[in-house]
Amino acid sequence: MIKIKNLHAGIEGKQILNGIDLDIRPGEVHAIMGPNGSGKSTLASVLAGREDYEVTKGSVEFLGRDLLELKPEERAGEGLFLAFQYPVEIPGLSTINFIKTAVNEVRKYKGQEPLDAVAFLKLMNEKMALMNMDKTLLSRSLNEGFSGGEKKRNEIFQMAMLQPKLAILDETDSGLDIDAIRIVANGVNKLKSSDNAILVVTHYQRLLDYIVPDFVHVLYNGRIVKSGSKELALELEEKGYDFIKNENPTINEPAWTR
Amino acid sequence: MDTLTYFKKRFEQLGNANGNGLSAIRRNAFDAFSKMGVPTSRHEEWKYTRISSLFNKEYEIPGETVESGISPADLDGIRLPGYGEANELFFVNGIYSPELSVVRSPELQVQNLEKAAAGEHAAWIKAQLGHSATYLKDGINALNTAFAHGGAFLKVKKGSITEHPVYIYNITDARGRNMLSQPRSLIHVTENAQVSIVETYASFGKEESFSNQVMEVVMERDAMLEYYKIQNDESRTGQVSTTHIRQSGKSHVHAVTVTLGGKMVRNNLNIVMEEQHSEAHMYGFYFPEGDAHVDNHTIVDNVAPNCYSNELYKGVMKENSTGVFNGKIFVRQQAQKTNAYQSNKNILLSPDATINTKPQLEIFADDVKCSHGCTVGKLDEEGLFYLRSRGVPESIARSLLLHGFALDVLEQIRPEHIRTYVDRLISERLELL
Numbered sequence: 001m002i003k004i005k006n007l008h009a010g011i012e013g014k015q016i017l018n019g020i021d022l023d024i025r026p027g028e029v030h031a032i033m034g035p036n037g038s039g040k041s042t043l044a045s046v047l048a049g050r051e052d053y054e055v056t057k058g059s060v061e062f063l064g065r066d067l068l069e070l071k072p073e074e075r076a077g078e079g080l081f082l083a084f085q086y087p088v089e090i091p092g093l094s095t096i097n098f099i100k101t102a103v104n105e106v107r108k109y110k111g112q113e114p115l116d117a118v119a120f121l122k123l124m125n126e127k128m129a130l131m132n133m134d135k136t137l138l139s140r141s142l143n144e145g146f147s148g149g150e151k152k153r154n155e156i157f158q159m160a161m162l163q164p165k166l167a168i169l170d171e172t173d174s175g176l177d178i179d180a181i182r183i184v185a186n187g188v189n190k191l192k193s194s195d196n197a198i199l200v201v202t203h204y205q206r207l208l209d210y211i212v213p214d215f216v217h218v219l220y221n222g223r224i225v226k227s228g229s230k231e232l233a234l235e236l237e238e239k240g241y242d243f244i245k246n247e248n249p250t251i252n253e254p255a256w257t258r
Numbered sequence: 259m260d261t262l263t264y265f266k267k268r269f270e271q272l273g274n275a276n277g278n279g280l281s282a283i284r285r286n287a288f289d290a291f292s293k294m295g296v297p298t299s300r301h302e303e304w305k306y307t308r309i310s311s312l313f314n315k316e317y318e319i320p321g322e323t324v325e326s327g328i329s330p331a332d333l334d335g336i337r338l339p340g341y342g343e344a345n346e347l348f349f350v351n352g353i354y355s356p357e358l359s360v361v362r363s364p365e366l367q368v369q370n371l372e373k374a375a376a377g378e379h380a381a382w383i384k385a386q387l388g389h390s391a392t393y394l395k396d397g398i399n400a401l402n403t404a405f406a407h408g409g410a411f412l413k414v415k416k417g418s419i420t421e422h423p424v425y426i427y428n429i430t431d432a433r434g435r436n437m438l439s440q441p442r443s444l445i446h447v448t449e450n451a452q453v454s455i456v457e458t459y460a461s462f463g464k465e466e467s468f469s470n471q472v473m474e475v476v477m478e479r480d481a482m483l484e485y486y487k488i489q490n491d492e493s494r495t496g497q498v499s500t501t502h503i504r505q506s507g508k509s510h511v512h513a514v515t516v517t518l519g520g521k522m523v524r525n526n527l528n529i530v531m532e533e534q535h536s537e538a539h540m541y542g543f544y545f546p547e548g549d550a551h552v553d554n555h556t557i558v559d560n561v562a563p564n565c566y567s568n569e570l571y572k573g574v575m576k577e578n579s580t581g582v583f584n585g586k587i588f589v590r591q592q593a594q595k596t597n598a599y600q601s602n603k604n605i606l607l608s609p610d611a612t613i614n615t616k617p618q619l620e621i622f623a624d625d626v627k628c629s630h631g632c633t634v635g636k637l638d639e640e641g642l643f644y645l646r647s648r649g650v651p652e653s654i655a656r657s658l659l660l661h662g663f664a665l666d667v668l669e670q671i672r673p674e675h676i677r678t679y680v681d682r683l684i685s686e687r688l689e690l691l
Contacts, residue, residue, distance in 0.1 A: 048647050076649035088644040092662025106649035158648060
């Protein structure tokens with residue numbers, strides 16, 4: 001589905017990713033873990049097309065297309081979704097208008113007709129129930145004044161509405177209590193199928209109790225330094241990231257401090 | 259003939275024609291105008307807005323009657339939605355036209371200003387017209403006052419609620435000649451009366467069209483005014499529009515000014531809070547494009563204690579356009595317990611767009627709550643990326659963000675017809691439709 005090869009990227013001249021290789025196939029759940037500053041969010045941002053980041057080397061192929069050539073909206077049209085670590089508040093744009101626009105723009109991109117009002121409402125009600133979302137959020141400005149949990153639920157709700165091929169969850173668990181994590185994870189699990197894939201980016205193992213990964217990768221200094229099964233996450237949780245640092249003595253400072 | 263000579267000649271011609279109750283004030287105003295002339299950028303209040311060049315041409319200054327080929331069919335193109343149920347007042351080239359106008363609400367009394375000044379309202383009008391005396395300090399206001407003929411007097415009956423809004427159309431007919439129209443109106447919202455006024459501007463023809471309007475509103479105790487100014491005139495027209503509101507005790511003003519059209523637009527909104535517990539809410543949204551210029555000057559003058567005012571003006575500047583916001587809040591020494599808030603927010607869409615914003619507080623009392631602030635920035639890049647990452651193309655994402663930016667002002671337009679209409683105009687400009 002997505003093939004990341006030797007990806008190097010940075011921001012404002014600072015190199016952050018130093019050669020990422022990752023291959024995700026349909027039906028798989030991958031987790032990327034790593035200490036602060038290891039490049040987790042940068043990877044998510046580069047894949048989603050944030051323009052501040054510059055790719056200096058390497059390639060990303062997504063469903064047979066060169067992902068790095070596409071605009072953010074084209075990436076979404078092709079089926080890529082990023083659940084933001086910090087969802088943006090948009091004053092004056094209601095959640096429902098936003099969702100409707102997004103769903104229909106993605107359909108347009110795919111050459112499909114826009115959903116009519118009835119079909120849209122039906123889809124929306126179904127997905128709101130899935131995420132246990134309060135209907136009053138729909139008429140409110142997007143994310144404005146939402147609690148942390150509401151914002152993250154809203155992200156997964158958008159994912160449910162857009163039905164992406166690859167969803168990247170960027171620290172979706174950060175700032176959430178256990179009940180909120182369960183709701184978010186439950187939503188993600190219900191959306192999982194044999195022809196989509198999920199990339200979970202997280203600092204902590206606890207989210208992975210609920211969204212169980214097939215593969216766990218440890219990111220450190222902008223490189224994947226270790227890959228394994230879900231047990232690797234437990235090992236990290238137990239030993240802390242120091243054990244990764246000790247195993248990689250040649251690089252003991254984040255790349256951008258050098 | 260230079261501008262002043264021409265105005266003088268026309269003033270003498272028109273002045274002789276009406277020897278009524280307005281003669282004295284008009285003469286004073288003309289003398290003031292002769293001394294001051296049209297304001298130039300040397301004048302502090304006109305630093306960024308240059309209108310003197312507009313007076314390099316000769317304009318027709320109409321007499322007391324409507325001499326225009328405006329037909330009812332012409333009006334159909336400019337009518338505001340909901341007009342079928344509204345009171346409609348038409349000014350053509352600055353002259354109020356009773357023939358074209360329709361007054362539906364029995365709570366309203368509308369009359370030619372001179373006739374009213376000569377009749378039962380003589381004493382009241384004499385005391386009120388030009389009360390602010392700003393015409394003695396401001397050349398452009400003086401010019402309007404000097405030619406204050408053919409205006410309208412509007413009175414809202416005591417204790418009444420005017421259910422249907424009053425739509426005021428300021429029409430300038432510049433077909434085949436340069437036209438200077440100078441609408442003048444005096445509005446009396448009596449005790450505990452309530453009225454909603456919607457004003458708009460339209461020009462016909464390809465010649466120079468310049469409108470110099472003055473409206474004065476006097477609000478008695480417990481009176482309530484909603485006042486909407488919707489400016490979407492042709493992109494080559496000039497306009498100075500002054501609204502002066504006096505508030506008596508516990509009166510309430512809710513004003514929204516939306517400026518989308520016109521080449522050179524200057525609005526002056528002055529509110530004087532003369533008695534306690536008066537309240538005023540002022541909102542504005544301006545969205546010039548091309549090389550248009552929009553200037554909003556507002557004044558809230560707290561003369562009495564315990565008054566409340568809140569002001570929010572927002573602007574989006576496109577292409578080479580320029581904007582000016584100047585908001586003054588005065589709190590006089592005796593005006594303790596004043597609450598006065600003001601905010602001006604701007605988005606520049608192009609490196610060639612300009613905004614000059616100047617919030618000003620002058621406080622002479624020591625127990626007040628006041629704040630002011632302004633922001634100037636670009637569109638929120640983070641918000642833009644968020645929307646794009648959901649599949650929304652960049653141009654639509656920009657439009658949605660800008661529409662959202664305008665929304666909190668737009669929502670302050672209470673009559674649904676008008677709110678929907680303005681929303682459509684804004685969405686059209688954003689190419690959201």
